Amino acid sequence: MGLLDRLSAALAPAADDDQLVAAAPAQRVRTILRRFWPFARPFRRRWLLGLLLAAALPAVEAVEIWLFKSVVDDVLVPADLAALWPLAAAMASLALAGALLSFGDEYIATWVGERFTVAVRAAVFDHLQRLEPDALDRRRHGDVLSRLSGDLHAIETLLLSALAEAVQAAARLLFFVAALFVLSWKLALVSLIVVPPLWFAARHFGRLARRAARERRRRSGTVNTVLEEALANSALVQAANAQAHEQARLRREAEGASEAELAGTRIAGLFAPVINLIELLGAIVIIALGTWALSSGDLTLGGLLAFLAYLSQLYRPLRDLTRLYTSVFEATAGAERVMELLDTQPRVVERPGAHDLVRAAGRLELRGVHFAYDRLALADASLVVPPGRFVALTGASGAGKSTVAKLAVRFLDPDAGTVHLDGHDVRDLTLQSLRRNVALLLQDAPLLDGTIADNVAYGHSDATDADVRRALAVTGLDLDPATPVGQKGRALSGGQRRRVAMARALLQDAPVLILDEPTAGLDPDAARELIAPLRAIARDRATLLITHDPVLAEAADEVIVLDGGRVQCMATR
Numbered sequence: 001m002g003l004l005d006r007l008s009a010a011l012a013p014a015a016d017d018d019q020l021v022a023a024a025p026a027q028r029v030r031t032i033l034r035r036f037w038p039f040a041r042p043f044r045r046r047w048l049l050g051l052l053l054a055a056a057l058p059a060v061e062a063v064e065i066w067l068f069k070s071v072v073d074d075v076l077v078p079a080d081l082a083a084l085w086p087l088a089a090a091m092a093s094l095a096l097a098g099a100l101l102s103f104g105d106e107y108i109a110t111w112v113g114e115r116f117t118v119a120v121r122a123a124v125f126d127h128l129q130r131l132e133p134d135a136l137d138r139r140r141h142g143d144v145l146s147r148l149s150g151d152l153h154a155i156e157t158l159l160l161s162a163l164a165e166a167v168q169a170a171a172r173l174l175f176f177v178a179a180l181f182v183l184s185w186k187l188a189l190v191s192l193i194v195v196p197p198l199w200f201a202a203r204h205f206g207r208l209a210r211r212a213a214r215e216r217r218r219r220s221g222t223v224n225t226v227l228e229e230a231l232a233n234s235a236l237v238q239a240a241n242a243q244a245h246e247q248a249r250l251r252r253e254a255e256g257a258s259e260a261e262l263a264g265t266r267i268a269g270l271f272a273p274v275i276n277l278i279e280l281l282g283a284i285v286i287i288a289l290g291t292w293a294l295s296s297g298d299l300t301l302g303g304l305l306a307f308l309a310y311l312s313q314l315y316r317p318l319r320d321l322t323r324l325y326t327s328v329f330e331a332t333a334g335a336e337r338v339m340e341l342l343d344t345q346p347r348v349v350e351r352p353g354a355h356d357l358v359r360a361a362g363r364l365e366l367r368g369v370h371f372a373y374d375r376l377a378l379a380d381a382s383l384v385v386p387p388g389r390f391v392a393l394t395g396a397s398g399a400g401k402s403t404v405a406k407l408a409v410r411f412l413d414p415d416a417g418t419v420h421l422d423g424h425d426v427r428d429l430t431l432q433s434l435r436r437n438v439a440l441l442l443q444d445a446p447l448l449d450g451t452i453a454d455n456v457a458y459g460h461s462d463a464t465d466a467d468v469r470r471a472l473a474v475t476g477l478d479l480d481p482a483t484p485v486g487q488k489g490r491a492l493s494g495g496q497r498r499r500v501a502m503a504r505a506l507l508q509d510a511p512v513l514i515l516d517e518p519t520a521g522l523d524p525d526a527a528r529e530l531i532a533p534l535r536a537i538a539r540d541r542a543t544l545l546i547t548h549d550p551v552l553a554e555a556a557d558e559v560i561v562l563d564g565g566r567v568q569c570m571a572t573r
């Protein structure tokens, strides 16, 4: 193994055998810029102004150094105090101009950066909301949150601050190199000897820095994943006495994240002195040659001092490269993770020109439907729920009942066969109109943190207090609508939660209603108590009741039995 390879191995972040969150595919910086440019485009004028201000700052600095040369040659060397005043006035004006420029540059960059972040975050969130619930459930939510926060922030840094720094470095290079050539073109040429070693060092460290940055971003996702999973399932964790296990998982991931952070610091920490050393060697050569130029009268003392000042300022962007590298690679790694989210294509999409069905009569039909996840869920399933009928769908666990519900509201599309609403293939309807006409009461009746009234009116912002009370009265819930339900409705009992969800379905007033296991997890008495409100909300609509419970199925007009994804029998009363 060569010295460089051994150095690279020592600096690299530690390997992670158990990747809780996989790394996103690597992307070229150009691809990333092209992908995110549309979000910055609306602010391009301000952004350009910010870049101009950033580029103007080195011009001010170049003049400041030139004035310093005049102070040495015209004030200090001849000891002429009178010559100082005009120079002092010019220096003060320049300092003021510099302060204004750097304030303007910083403020505009932040302004554009904040707006850019809002736009990207909104677009990613919009995209995520188009993904079917199953696709979202396959992702670790903690990692998704970390992509929407830290990773987005890193891209903002790339597009804005890092670019401003790069423009400033380029402007500084231009102005200062020009000044060097004006002062002494021979010395200016000699000072270029540092370029090849600097370039080599930057390339090598850059590659290492990029790898460390990708690992850092990925690790931030794994830490959030462990936190989110443990907090969201705190009851399970405590009931299973698994606190120590979760603590160990968090510690392992947090240590992995800090190790990745340290790897980044090791690389940046070693890069900075290497750059300083190369610069120092360059400066020593220049001082030696400059002394000779001074003695031969080619350069004044002020000229030599100014030359060295320009040179050290010129090296500044190179020193800043460490920071620039870190932010560029951090951003690239963040952008890769955000792009991976944006590239996840929804499987359920609305057809162009889809029909907006205002109000269906309410006939739901499955015709020869096949559907498989990674295993078969439905095979040649056909069934009809006519308007006004109350149909129960029963069958053993895993028979495919919930899959029927997901197909009816297009959380999934069939692999073969069709689902129809009022004779329309549901794929020909807009998603909005389909879900307006088919209300789905989910199995665990999830609620959002807020009051009972907030939950009943969720999705129906025009509902009045009276509407909410009426809907709650039908379900027989005897709690004040202003009662808070807690996170996920956990401050209510299972039966109360289901009544709130029923009231919401009632308010939606859809012609088709699908109830997925409305009594699951309730004791027999609580389940029985729900039969009357269920019948009340099923009245005058096509209702598909998915249930294991034979007593509940008894209440239906018709019972369909599913077995292993196939319709086994239908019984009509």
Ligand SMILES: Nc1ncnc2c1ncn2[C@@H]1O[C@H](COP(=O)(O)OP(=O)(O)OP(=O)(O)O)[C@@H](O)[C@H]1O
Residues within 6 Å of the ligand: 134, 373, 374, 375, 376, 377, 395, 396, 397, 398, 399, 400, 401, 402, 403, 404
């Ligand atoms: N998101 C998923 N990914 C992979 N397989 C799934 C998924 N959801 C369901 N399945 C599988 O598809 C089959 C049908 O599941 P489905 O949820 O429709 O059954 P079910 O009859 O509603 O069961 P239960 O009564 O237990 O809720 C099962 O074998 C299940 O394991």
